[in-house]
Amino acid sequence: MPASAYTRAKQPEQVRRALLDHAAAIAMDHGVSGVTVQAVAAAAGVTKGGLFHHFGSKQALIEGLFADLLGRVDAEIDAAIEADPKPRGSFTRAYVNAVFTGKAFGFTTPWAALSMVVVTDPSLRQLWNDWIKARLKRHRATDATPGLHVVRLAADGAWLTFVTTGQTRMSAELRTVHDRLIAQTYRRGS
Structure with missing residues (x-):
């Protein structure tokens, strides 16, 4: 041996x-x-x-790969929440930043395009759904408003647009969207 x-x-x-x-x-x-x-x-x-x-199995390996990615995203989001001086909307801000500029999952990481598999693979979609539901439950006290939900959905839409159009860099237009979404998390009625 x-x-x-x-x-x-x-x-x-x-x-x-x-x-x-x-x-x-x-x-x-x-x-x-x-x-x-x-x-x-x-x-x-x-x-x-x-x-x-x-x-x-190969499927178990792929699921392990995505679970590992979600663990990295979790760590990134947790660090951002801890550094955020305003609790209200802190998860949503961390989520938006993770989607747009994050090191684990952001637009310009190699994972952005690969994460499209989540849309088509039922077991990976379930992993994602379980992850986001657990996060939303955990941050219910700070991030449960309809306005913050709209911000997260808009971030998801921006992500989908980015990965499906084959972009490799975040455009000025997407930077503006990011900045507006972050600003929205600080508004009182959101």
């Missing part, structure tokens, strides 16, 4: 992380359809059996 395989067996979290990182890199380069069990296992330096030990 090679030393690297023995070491990896003792570090399952590192193997899982490597599988997710390599799957993400393949997805960004070749789309989600390029994420095959063989390609990910080979890139991570594990056998297909090793991959299946961590993810029972």
